[in-house]
Amino acid sequence: MATNTKYMTTTNVPGKKLDWIPILSYALLFMFPLSLLFVLISPTDVNLAFSQRIFYFHLPANIMCFLSFLVYFIGGIAYWRTRQRKWDIVMVSSLELGVFFSFIGIVTGSIWARYAWNTFWTWDPRLTTVTIMLVVYLSGLMLRNATDDPSRKASLTAAFGVIGFIDVPLVYFSTRWFPRGLHPVIFGDNGNAIGLEGFMIVTMLTCMVTMGLLFTYFLIQRIRLEQMRDDVAALFYAQEGEEY
Amino acid sequence: MKSYLYKVWAIFSKDVRTELRTKEILSAMAVFSLLMVLVFIFALPGKLQEPQDVVPGLLWIAFTFAGVLGLNRSFIIEKDRGSLEGLLLAPVDRSAIFLAKMLGNFAFITIVELLTLPLFSLLFNYSVFNLGLLPVLLMGTLGFAEIGTIFAAMAVNTRAREVLLPVLFFPVMLPVIIAAAQATSAVLANRPFGEISGQLQLIGIFDLVFLIVPLLLFELVIEE
Amino acid sequence: MADNVILRATKVTKSFGHFAVLKGVDLELQQGEFITLLGPNGAGKTTLLRILATLAKPTSGAIELAGIPLKDAKASIRGLLGVISHQTFLYEDLTARENLVFYGQLYQVAHLTERVNELLARVGLERRANDRVRNFSRGMQQRLSIARAILHNPPVLLLDEPDTGLDRQAADMLQNVIRELATGGEPRSIIMTTHNLERGLAMCDRLVVLAGGRMVREAQARDLTPENLQNWYYEAVNSRNLKP
Numbered sequence: 140m141a142t143n144t145k146y147m148t149t150t151n152v153p154g155k156k157l158d159w160i161p162i163l164s165y166a167l168l169f170m171f172p173l174s175l176l177f178v179l180i181s182p183t184d185v186n187l188a189f190s191q192r193i194f195y196f197h198l199p200a201n202i203m204c205f206l207s208f209l210v211y212f213i214g215g216i217a218y219w220r221t222r223q224r225k226w227d228i229v230m231v232s233s234l235e236l237g238v239f240f241s242f243i244g245i246v247t248g249s250i251w252a253r254y255a256w257n258t259f260w261t262w263d264p265r266l267t268t269v270t271i272m273l274v275v276y277l278s279g280l281m282l283r284n285a286t287d288d289p290s291r292k293a294s295l296t297a298a299f300g301v302i303g304f305i306d307v308p309l310v311y312f313s314t315r316w317f318p319r320g321l322h323p324v325i326f327g328d329n330g331n332a333i334g335l336e337g338f339m340i341v342t343m344l345t346c347m348v349t350m351g352l353l354f355t356y357f358l359i360q361r362i363r364l365e366q367m368r369d370d371v372a373a374l375f376y377a378q379e380g381e382e383y
Numbered sequence: 384m385k386s387y388l389y390k391v392w393a394i395f396s397k398d399v400r401t402e403l404r405t406k407e408i409l410s411a412m413a414v415f416s417l418l419m420v421l422v423f424i425f426a427l428p429g430k431l432q433e434p435q436d437v438v439p440g441l442l443w444i445a446f447t448f449a450g451v452l453g454l455n456r457s458f459i460i461e462k463d464r465g466s467l468e469g470l471l472l473a474p475v476d477r478s479a480i481f482l483a484k485m486l487g488n489f490a491f492i493t494i495v496e497l498l499t500l501p502l503f504s505l506l507f508n509y510s511v512f513n514l515g516l517l518p519v520l521l522m523g524t525l526g527f528a529e530i531g532t533i534f535a536a537m538a539v540n541t542r543a544r545e546v547l548l549p550v551l552f553f554p555v556m557l558p559v560i561i562a563a564a565q566a567t568s569a570v571l572a573n574r575p576f577g578e579i580s581g582q583l584q585l586i587g588i589f590d591l592v593f594l595i596v597p598l599l600l601f602e603l604v605i606e607e
Numbered sequence: 608m609a610d611n612v613i614l615r616a617t618k619v620t621k622s623f624g625h626f627a628v629l630k631g632v633d634l635e636l637q638q639g640e641f642i643t644l645l646g647p648n649g650a651g652k653t654t655l656l657r658i659l660a661t662l663a664k665p666t667s668g669a670i671e672l673a674g675i676p677l678k679d680a681k682a683s684i685r686g687l688l689g690v691i692s693h694q695t696f697l698y699e700d701l702t703a704r705e706n707l708v709f710y711g712q713l714y715q716v717a718h719l720t721e722r723v724n725e726l727l728a729r730v731g732l733e734r735r736a737n738d739r740v741r742n743f744s745r746g747m748q749q750r751l752s753i754a755r756a757i758l759h760n761p762p763v764l765l766l767d768e769p770d771t772g773l774d775r776q777a778a779d780m781l782q783n784v785i786r787e788l789a790t791g792g793e794p795r796s797i798i799m800t801t802h803n804l805e806r807g808l809a810m811c812d813r814l815v816v817l818a819g820g821r822m823v824r825e826a827q828a829r830d831l832t833p834e835n836l837q838n839w840y841y842e843a844v845n846s847r848n849l850k851p
Contacts (some may be wrong), residue, residue, distance in 0.1 A: 224624035275554040285541040290623040298600045315557035375626035393712040401700045465694030473685040473713040607663035
């Protein structure tokens with residue numbers, strides 16, 4: 140083969156860049172038990188009793204879901220401008236992560252709703268928006284899986300990501316016309332807001348950091364997984380000869 | 384600019400001419416929406432007494448589903464003999480192709496909607512003829528055509544293209560469907576026009592944004 | 608000599624991630640020259656032709672058509688190209704005349720009615736001009752698609768396996784029409800891909816073999832005979848598999 144370096148793996152290149160994975164792993168090993176501990180010892184809400192604690196997972200998960208779709212959108216724009224495989228990898232990784240986190244957000248939200256409002260489901264604007272986002276991005280995954288040609292796959296994923304992301308605020312505004320929801324406003328002083336105070340805020344921020352670390356860890360690992368797949372395919376391709 | 388519009392017109396009139404000859408898209412959509420109206424009536428017999436509750440929603444369900452049927456055909460017709468490539472090879476801007484196909488879809492769906500309205504009135508025994516409905520209908524349909532055309536262009540290059548389009552289309556269209564159904568219900572209840580300005584604004588923004596975005600993205604979607 | 612080059616591809620590559628379809632192709636088409644591109648499946652012939660036809664963008668490298676780089680050319684530059692493929696690009700529910708008129712409008716052909724009549728006569732379809740293309744035989748459709756491709760009198764013709772799916776008789780007829788295009792009237796520059804070695808040799812001035820995304824061999828048609836063509840071709844293709 141003309142160039143062996145061409146097929147050198149893109150992952151685990153020694154001494155090139157700082158490897159974030161061990162750092163993130165140790166940080167998670169420390170932060171995850173810490174946030175669990177904080178969730179358990181943080182003061183119990185007067186009205187909602189113990190069930191309020193699920194909120195420490197619900198809100199961070201939803202924020203990570205939005206973050207994933209923001210990354211997907213940025214990846215989509217970047218792919219559109221450059222047509223490079225690396226942006227395709229960013230897109231598919233964040234798309235899958237977004238589906239994962241929105242699913243967590245919806246399930247925890249539903250459990251919360253059961254104890255707070257005695258119903259598993261309410262058509263509250265935010266909950267509806269997250270649900271529709273989940274459906275939009277699930278169909279994006281379907282679109283990806285229905286395409287064979289890798290560059291076409293990337294193009295369609297990019298176009299769908301851009302359209303889907305722009306659609307989100309429109310979905311949010313349209314769901315306001317649903318009958319009024321019961322969703323609490325956190326960190327606000329509206330009538331039905333849950334006031335988080337003192338140690339609760341510390342707990343929420345700790346959980347937010349933990350979830351953010353988890354998001355970053357997953358994103359990096361998913362990107363590396365995709366790169367490894369490319370490397371394996373390239374080795375296979377090189378061995379088979381160029382006629383494949 | 385003049386030649387741009389001339390080419391948009393040429394592609395649009397080609398689509399209309401083909402359609403008038405085969406009536407493939409229009410007849411499929413019209414028959415489908417007739418069947419939908421019948422299914423609604425048989426499935427909701429009790430609601431015939433209070434049509435004002437269900438008709439606005441059912442109208443938009445019928446429009447959405449019938450629309451998807453037509454949108455699907457618009458690019459499959461181009462793909463069968465490779466004529467989409469013929470269009471791409473011609474000295475025509477990619478965006479002009481999108482614009483022409485979008486206008487064609489808009490025209491076809493609007494025609495079917497106007498045919499469906501009297502059916503609803505007749506079979507539900509509830510008049511839906513109200514001039515205030517026209518802007519809601521046209522603006523909502525424009526949104527359908529815009530998103531539907533780019534998604535149809537995307538789906539046509541995949542496996543299971545006919546199944547994929549509705550899956551992509553419905554979730555993204557939800558803002559328009561929600562707003563249009565609300566506005567329709569307000570118009571049919573003869574509530575003042577000012578009450579639906581919020582909904583019309585939302586649909587208007589949707590129409591504007593998704594006119595510009597697909598025009599920019601169309602090249603990415605159809606080129607290799 | 609350099610002034611006579613009408614279509615020039617310089618170091619054209621097409622790849623996605625590790626997968627390269629074209630790995631740096633240089634090709635110059637002289638004015639009035641007829642090049643036949645040969646190569647096994649997956650060699651990148653069709654990709655190269657699609658890039659030359661502006662249907663696909665190269666990952667790197669440059670293409671100049673009549674001295675204008677395609678990269679920053681306007682859509683109108685496509686008027687210099689005519690493409691004939693095994694797909695006809697015709698609308699089955701329009702008549703032969705309507706098809707030509709429609710494409711003529713897109714290419715903004717002057718004196719369209721006369722030009723359409725002239726071409727219909729030239730491909731022998733004037734008596735069927737008002738019949739729908741749906742009722743045409745495969746050979747008639749292919750003749751009409753040739754008329755479609757030369758409607759705007761393009762100086763460069765790209766033929767992508769035009770004989771695929773035709774029976775022997777139709778393919779012979781196609782060959783005659785193409786030869787007439789190449790020799791009769793003003794000089795036309797042609798690139799054709801084909802699987803049929805003898806037919807490719809019979810028509811062209813120069814043969815180019817593409818394998819594994821690279822140009823591996825070329826020869827003037829006068830230096831080859833139908834007898835030694837097979838050997839010459841298979842030697843070129845097999846040389847790719849011999850790794851250093």
